[in-house]
Amino acid sequence: MKQLISRLKGDKGIWSFVALLALFSFMPVFSASSNLAYLGHGTGNTLGYLLKHLAHIACGFAIIYYVHKIPYHYFRSISKWLLPVVWVVLAITMIKGTVIGGANASRWIQIPFVGISFQPSAFAALVLFVFVARYLSKTRTEPIDFMESLKELWLPVFITLMFILPSNFSTTALIFSMILMLVFIGKYPMKYIGIIVGSGIIFLTFFVLVSKAFPDAKFFSRVRTWESRIENFSTDKPDEDDYQIEKAKIAIASGKIYGLGPGKSVQKNFLPQSSSDFIYAIIVEEYGLIGGLGVLCLYLLLLFRFVVASHKATTIFGKLVVIGLGFPMIFQAMINMAVAVELLPVTGQTLPLISSGGTSIWMTCIALGIIIGVTKKEEEIEQEQKEAAKREEALQRLIDAELASEEQDKESYSIEDKVANPMNAVLNK
Template identity: 30%
Template structure:
């Protein structure tokens, strides 16, 4: 009894310390569930890159740990940039948007000039270390968020609002499409439409844009040899997995071998017997084979957690700009994850999207971590601003401007200091 009573204050003290630390983090604007999900995926990604990349590194004429070490460097760089962006008020990013857009155009044009062909496409510069299309996705979200926020009064005017936005999206997507990178171009177009909707765009115009994009996309798929082949492989694979593309066949083989619990970390065989680009585009197949269905569900669950927390932060943002930034970046990251995982199990046509925070590659990892830095910036800016009481469903209520202009009814806040 004496031993129990002596231990009880210690346990209470530890609990109180943990509660105080949690409250301190919350006051600082640190979204703990989001940060924990990011850290878990990054660390798990490093483990899987180490497992999946050593043969690929040797094929490149490098030491076995080459890609793993590079990934660690990118994690350090991305984390530094994320922390930096999380500390600078996101309202100050506006001055950098035009230079960032011009630099992105320059990089995309450089890709087309240099023609550094890798895996059948011209997508990289600096000897394959930088993929500008990844930067183009993020810059599109950031630039459009500021542009839509500044053009709210004319947002639904075709000549002053809709048409300029279509030109911007079309130019970004067009330069990416010329590489060719159909999936990245489609991602940019879809993100543009989502941001227009979240900013309060008229539904009739949104439907018109969707029809136009679908028509244009169908033409691209029919004209492009790559797009046509991928679509036919996908449709054939739905009827019979044996008729799917070689890439998807190997990934499905990994899924079957993984079963419920997997074969164990480092013990996958498909990464040695024909699974293309195992450390990058196909890393989810390696995850399923080595950790099984349970490991795959854990990864899916973490991305769902990221979606929830990102939209929660967006909904509680102090202004429409913060709402657009947080929602746009969160939806983009979740889209990338869904596309990558869906392709590996033949639920979606083949695309070259990386699995955020996990796939080997500096461009994807760095831009994703930078995006999380901005999302956490919005969360930090929320401190000291108390939102109105809302229903539970308000976590996805990101749209709907009121008649007086700039702030939606669901997004109006009261500052206790006023």
């Protein structure tokens, strides 16, 4: 174990908090999967779901380990070349996407010959954040030309979001808001950000108006879902989403301070998506306010380590990559918790590293691997500086020793001269 830990480079704090979240996830996933087990084969045996989650977590940590070994600056070029591939995959998903786990949106695609379902929007977000960080780091030292940035930055961004929007508005909004945050931190001019936000609002309005003109088109089917969720959030009209929120609130209220205990959740049998979208409600029901705040604190501590890692990074690209990949992860967790307590409408965002689901876990682990790769590079630079300082110190000691030896030789020569000169004088006489 010690040998394995010694091979893990980079920020040990990030490694620790990620491991704690992953280890904790087994208990709520094992408990909350019972309704899926009853629906799947009628026995209620959740062991299969636990083993599946274990495989996802194990693969996720393998991904973190191998990704963090790759020098992070390689991802500058990789993001540029992967973006067209992402567009092709998103287009295929839009045309041939499948419904997974009762989700009423075609946002998944089946990988041929493997039997694994994959959500391309999560991978697209990852590539897009690195792509934006690449552009901002390239133009940081030069005045930004708006027309040029439209072509090099915003056109790829809007093309990607255009493919994701019809099936997943919440993910599109999350990606767009995180990109705006990233360009703001990257010192993109505020007046240009205002123009981009206005353009995004106009495009979204146009999309909704077109969906009204063609209400029966499958391409615009999700617009009605967006409207109903916003309407149900602002009114008391009963709906399936209201049913989920009511069950989530009952679960949270039942948990009180200390919770009902591990595996003793009642609402997991009635709450749809209890092991993914609404797993935070099950956590609070079983572990109480203390457990809910504990999970929140782990995410906040992880956010703190991301801030420290960004501050320590010596390159602009490294700083922006940590912010661009780390902050959306924490923001997604906050959205998931806010939905569970009805601070936000139902969005379908999972709780990173805790909710079940391979795509969410693996994409999060790729992002973590890149972030840890940045901290590993800074750690290597710091280690090289320490070794260089040690070499200089050793060299200085060697020089001082040589100088001291020379001084000692000179003193011995002067003593011999003092002894020899009187003798020579006597002999001369």
